[in-house]
Structures are given as C-alpha cells and as structure tokens.
Amino acid sequence: MEAKQISKAVIKRLPRYYRYLGELLEDNVERISSNDLSKKMRVTASQIRQDLNNFGGFGQQGYGYNVKYLYTEIGKILGLDTVHPMVIVGAGNLGQALANYVEFEKRGFKLVGIFDVNPVLEGIAVRGIEIQMISDLPFFLKENNVEIAILTLPKNKAIDMADILIENGIKAIWNFAHVDLDTPDGVIVENVHLSESLMTLSYNLSQYRQEHVDDEK
Amino acid sequence: MEAKQISKAVIKRLPRYYRYLGELLEDNVERISSNDLSKKMRVTASQIRQDLNNFGGFGQQGYGYNVKYLYTEIGKILGLDTVHPMVIVGAGNLGQALANYVEFEKRGFKLVGIFDVNPVLEGIAVRGIEIQMISDLPFFLKENNVEIAILTLPKNKAIDMADILIENGIKAIWNFAHVDLDTPDGVIVENVHLSESLMTLSYNLSQYRQEHVDDEK
DNA sequence: TAGATTGTTAATCGATTAACAATC
DNA sequence: TAGATTGTTAATCGATTAACAATC
Structure with missing residues (x-):
C-alpha cells in the first residue's frame, strides 16, 4: 500500500x-x-x-x-467521485449557515443530519432537516454511514463532543471550534479557525501601515 | 522602515x-x-x-x-491593541452568522455596518445593525473610517464588489467568496475558502482509507 | 554559584524553481 | 519532421531542527 x-x-x-x-x-x-x-x-x-x-x-x-x-x-x-454523508453538530448561526451552503452538495458532500445539545432547538428544521438531540446521534450515524462531522459548537463543548463523535465511528471532523482536537490515528481533523484567519489579516494590515509610514505627507 | x-x-x-x-x-x-x-x-x-x-x-x-x-x-x-471597524458585505446566511460572532469584538474587531445588493434585505436588523444598500457604502466607509471588509457575496458578485470596496478606501478584505481577488498593492486579502478546506479533508479521508485497505478483514 | 533556559548560529531537511532530455 | 510542452533530474532557496554559548 x-x-x-x-x-x-x-x-x-x-x-x-x-x-x-x-x-x-x-x-x-x-x-x-x-x-x-x-x-x-x-x-x-x-x-x-x-x-x-x-x-x-x-x-x-x-x-x-x-x-x-x-x-x-x-x-x-480529492475523493469527490463518491458521496459523503455529513452531519452538522452545533446548530447555531454558523452551523445553520453551513447547512444552507448548497455548493457542498454539488461536490458530493451530502448533509443528512443536524444535531445540537440545546433542547430548545429540537425539531426546528433547517433546509428541511430537523435538528436532533445528541442522544439520537449514535443510532443515526450508524444507520446513515456517516463519516464526516462538521463541528460548530463552542470550544468548551467541542472537545467532549469530538470524543462522542469518534466513539460513534466518525472518521473526519471539520472543526470550526477554537480548539485543537486530540484524535486517535485514523480520525482526521481539518480546522477552520476563523479568528486566527482574521488575526493574520490584522497583522498584515498593521504591518503594511507601519512599513509605509513615510509615504504619508 | x-x-x-x-x-x-x-x-x-x-x-x-x-x-x-x-x-x-x-x-x-x-x-x-x-x-x-x-x-x-x-x-x-x-x-x-x-x-x-x-x-x-x-x-x-x-x-x-x-x-x-x-x-x-x-x-x-497582531494589531489587536487597536479597534478595527469592519463591515460585512453580503448579508446571506454566512454574513449573518459572522455578524453574530461576538468573539471578534473581544479582539478589537468591531462590526459597524452590514451591506447587501438585494433590496429585499434593506432595513432588516442583524444583531442590532440594519442592512444597508451598496449605494450608502461610500459615505459610510469614509464616515466610519472602515478599513476591513468581510466579503460574503457569491463569487460572481464578489469580484466587482471588491473593486468598489477598494475604490472606497478599504485596505483589507476577508474574502469568503470562491475566487481569487486581484487587488492593488496596499490592499490585503485574506481568503477563507471553505470548499477547499472541505476538499482537503475529503482527500485525507480517502487517502487514509486507501492506505489501510489491508487492515480490514 | 549552579541550574535552567534563552537567543542564535550551524546543520539538516524539504519544497520550489530551473533546466533539459524525452516525446507527442 | 519541427515545434511545443511534458516529465523528471539537478540546483537553489527557505524553513525547521539541533546544538550550544550566553546569561539570568
């Protein structure tokens, strides 16, 4: 191999x-x-x-x-020739926004479930998919052969949730939480650390301004 | 310097x-x-x-x-010791989700305006900020000394909008559109290409599975 | 003073670019 | 066949790691 x-x-x-x-x-x-x-x-x-x-x-x-x-x-x-069922875990603003991203479907990434820890959200539909509670997750993941989870929970909840996801067979986590997840071999993490991206932008902005102080009259 | x-x-x-x-x-x-x-x-x-x-x-x-x-x-x-007023351009799902990201404010990134091209959205408030039309943008940016724009428009609209933003003094674009923006010297672009991140995840997932075909009985 | 740990130079490793023979 | 352009080897460049003298 x-x-x-x-x-x-x-x-x-x-x-x-x-x-x-x-x-x-x-x-x-x-x-x-x-x-x-x-x-x-x-x-x-x-x-x-x-x-x-x-x-x-x-x-x-x-x-x-x-x-x-x-x-x-x-x-x-890139593995775009097969369909990847996905779930979103964390149905906040970002989770819901990602749920509405139809672009993904075109590439074979098919959203099949949305989960959250907040009982208030249970049953609310996002793009036709009802938000479920975490207790339903184990059965759902097995039933639907889900390998990819989108993790859009706040960082304090994200770490424990990652463990639960892994226990239930998730093989790849698209992580939007501001933590580095610690996963066993065979479980992939792809991070989207938005705040870090914004800080990089901020650095470059400040930097450019400093380098060109002389340019101003 | x-x-x-x-x-x-x-x-x-x-x-x-x-x-x-x-x-x-x-x-x-x-x-x-x-x-x-x-x-x-x-x-x-x-x-x-x-x-x-x-x-x-x-x-x-x-x-x-x-x-x-x-x-x-x-x-x-990183330039986090000064306040950076920001606007969001594109009040779709992602734009609204980012508008609700309070984390940014803590680091000095202050959302001051939200804009869109769709008249239907005009006046709708997101986290207390009313969505404005692009016609109001030039005055607004100058008035509020805005240097950072978050660009969450679809890719076909993003390129023209970037030009408008730059014309009106924007110095840094946090670009969520799936295009590479072409900007003059002195204007910074920081890309968040979500679909590319997801494809990287997909590659790693497929790759791992291929490498471990033998492991399965 | 002795121990700990930095700042920094040197060595290694990896990634990018250049060059060109192979070949369509 | 001649021209174009790849695939690939070699050269260069940059980034990471190792080592250690400086110093708190």
Missing part, C-alpha cells in the same frame, strides 16, 4: 487547481499548458508540473493537459 | 501562540518555558524560540517567558 507520501503543501494546492480547471471547463477550454495555467494562477509552471506528477502523468508532451480529463482526475484524487 | 521580512509560515503560527497563551493566562500560569509550551502545542521548542525571536527577545534565560507579557506583546504584533 506504500504510496510515496505527498506533502501537505501539495494537497492544499489541489483544490485550487480543481477550481481553476472547473472554470476553464465552464468556458469550454479544451486544453491548457502548464505555462498558460501558471499565468492564470500566478504560480510557476514548474510547480504545476511537479505537483501533478505526484499523482501521475496527466499531460502530453507538445499538447499540454486536457482540461476535462485533468479536472476529473483531480476530482477523483 | 526596512524591517527584516518575516515569513508567512511564522505569521500563520502567531495566532495559535496567542490562543495558547490566552488559555495559560486564564489558568493563572505565570511563566512558561519554550520546552513546556512545545509539549502543549506539539511543535518543537526550537521553532517557538525561533519564531518569537523574529520579533524580539521576549524571554529570559533560566526563567522562560512571562505568559502575560508575551500574550500582550503578540497581541500588539
């Missing part, structure tokens, strides 16, 4: 390739060279060729890459 | 240090060594010391780092 380990940096770039190829496909572009793509994406052509060759030779000398083919192949690599 | 350029990797780690130090502070921990912090954060002590020394010598030999002092200093570096 020993596939050559692919670096995280490469993986993080794959969805962006996928997005650009999707746009080219919509524009009915049939083929593209690494050089042309590199100009669009503002990366080096060398990087594109290196990245893609981690997964196989998708191109053809003298021709470039077939857009449709490459798009499909990257989709497969 | 020529400060040594600090790498993006370091910047991305700063908010995480800030978060851990904040937690230590809450737990009334007075000092911590790079070694102890490294165990908590699961990074090397060497990296912590290297990272911090980009900004100055915050520690003391034989003692370690004073938690409160270091927390404050990193806060300053």
Whole structure:
C-alpha cells in the first residue's frame, strides 16, 4: 500500500487547481499548458508540473493537459467521485449557515443530519432537516454511514463532543471550534479557525501601515 | 522602515501562540518555558524560540517567558491593541452568522455596518445593525473610517464588489467568496475558502482509507 | 554559584524553481 | 519532421531542527 507520501503543501494546492480547471471547463477550454495555467494562477509552471506528477502523468508532451480529463482526475484524487454523508453538530448561526451552503452538495458532500445539545432547538428544521438531540446521534450515524462531522459548537463543548463523535465511528471532523482536537490515528481533523484567519489579516494590515509610514505627507 | 521580512509560515503560527497563551493566562500560569509550551502545542521548542525571536527577545534565560507579557506583546504584533471597524458585505446566511460572532469584538474587531445588493434585505436588523444598500457604502466607509471588509457575496458578485470596496478606501478584505481577488498593492486579502478546506479533508479521508485497505478483514 | 533556559548560529531537511532530455 | 510542452533530474532557496554559548 506504500504510496510515496505527498506533502501537505501539495494537497492544499489541489483544490485550487480543481477550481481553476472547473472554470476553464465552464468556458469550454479544451486544453491548457502548464505555462498558460501558471499565468492564470500566478504560480510557476514548474510547480504545476511537479505537483501533478505526484499523482501521475496527466499531460502530453507538445499538447499540454486536457482540461476535462485533468479536472476529473483531480476530482477523483480529492475523493469527490463518491458521496459523503455529513452531519452538522452545533446548530447555531454558523452551523445553520453551513447547512444552507448548497455548493457542498454539488461536490458530493451530502448533509443528512443536524444535531445540537440545546433542547430548545429540537425539531426546528433547517433546509428541511430537523435538528436532533445528541442522544439520537449514535443510532443515526450508524444507520446513515456517516463519516464526516462538521463541528460548530463552542470550544468548551467541542472537545467532549469530538470524543462522542469518534466513539460513534466518525472518521473526519471539520472543526470550526477554537480548539485543537486530540484524535486517535485514523480520525482526521481539518480546522477552520476563523479568528486566527482574521488575526493574520490584522497583522498584515498593521504591518503594511507601519512599513509605509513615510509615504504619508 | 526596512524591517527584516518575516515569513508567512511564522505569521500563520502567531495566532495559535496567542490562543495558547490566552488559555495559560486564564489558568493563572505565570511563566512558561519554550520546552513546556512545545509539549502543549506539539511543535518543537526550537521553532517557538525561533519564531518569537523574529520579533524580539521576549524571554529570559533560566526563567522562560512571562505568559502575560508575551500574550500582550503578540497581541500588539497582531494589531489587536487597536479597534478595527469592519463591515460585512453580503448579508446571506454566512454574513449573518459572522455578524453574530461576538468573539471578534473581544479582539478589537468591531462590526459597524452590514451591506447587501438585494433590496429585499434593506432595513432588516442583524444583531442590532440594519442592512444597508451598496449605494450608502461610500459615505459610510469614509464616515466610519472602515478599513476591513468581510466579503460574503457569491463569487460572481464578489469580484466587482471588491473593486468598489477598494475604490472606497478599504485596505483589507476577508474574502469568503470562491475566487481569487486581484487587488492593488496596499490592499490585503485574506481568503477563507471553505470548499477547499472541505476538499482537503475529503482527500485525507480517502487517502487514509486507501492506505489501510489491508487492515480490514 | 549552579541550574535552567534563552537567543542564535550551524546543520539538516524539504519544497520550489530551473533546466533539459524525452516525446507527442 | 519541427515545434511545443511534458516529465523528471539537478540546483537553489527557505524553513525547521539541533546544538550550544550566553546569561539570568
């Protein structure tokens, strides 16, 4: 099974390739060279060729890459060729907003359940899906073969909930809580730390201003 | 003004240090060594010391780092010691969810306005702030000295809106639209590409399953 | 003073870019 | 066949880790 380990940096770039190829496909572009793509994406052509060759030779000398083919192949690599049932755990503002994100469905991420710890929310429907209590979770996850959980609970509740999710067979947590979850081998965590992203923005803003103090008259 | 350029990797780690130090502070921990912090954060002590020394010598030999002092200093570096008025542009589900994120206010990010292009939304209040139309934006931004815009419009509208924002003095865009914005020098973009994050999760999930096919009986 | 721990230099590791032979 | 462009090796660049002298 020993596939050559692919670096995280490469993986993080794959969805962006996928997005650009999707746009080219919509524009009915049939083929593209690494050089042309590199100009669009503002990366080096060398990087594109290196990245893609981690997964196989998708191109053809003298021709470039077939857009449709490459798009499909990257989709497969990203696991977008199968349907992933998902649940949202935490039906607050963010949880509800994500529940309404129809984009995900297009990529095979199918929301099948929404859960919360707050009894007040029980039975309220979000995009046609009724919010359930955590007590119903174990049965529901098994019944629906759910592997992905979106965790949008506040941080104090998120840690315990992660344990419950893992106990009940969840294999991947998309974590929006401001904590680092500690999970066993075989359970993946992908963090979206919004406040950290905003702080990075803030740093860059302050930084730029400091560097250009002299510019002002 | 020529400060040594600090790498993006370091910047991305700063908010995480800030978060851990904040937690230590809450737990009334007075000092911590790079070694102890490294165990908590699961990074090397060497990296912590290297990272911090980009900004100055915050520690003391034989003692370690004073938690409160270091927390404050990193806060300053991140620009959290000043108030940043912000507007949300795009009052859909995600925009409204972010509007309700009180966490941000604690860090100095103050939501002052919400805008949308859809006339139906005009006047509706989200957390006490009435949604305004884009026509009111130029005056509002100047009046309130707004430098940060949260862009939560669909991608087809986001590009034009970014131009409008920049024309009206916005210096930083927190971009949730699935496009790469093209901005002039001096305007910062921080992307939150949710679908790309979810695809990364999907890749890792598929990958792990493939690598462990043999494990199943 | 002795022990602890930083700040910083040097060594290693990994990722990006450049170059070019292979080949469509 | 000639031109274009990939796949891939080699060179460069940057980031991480290790080591240790400086110093509290």
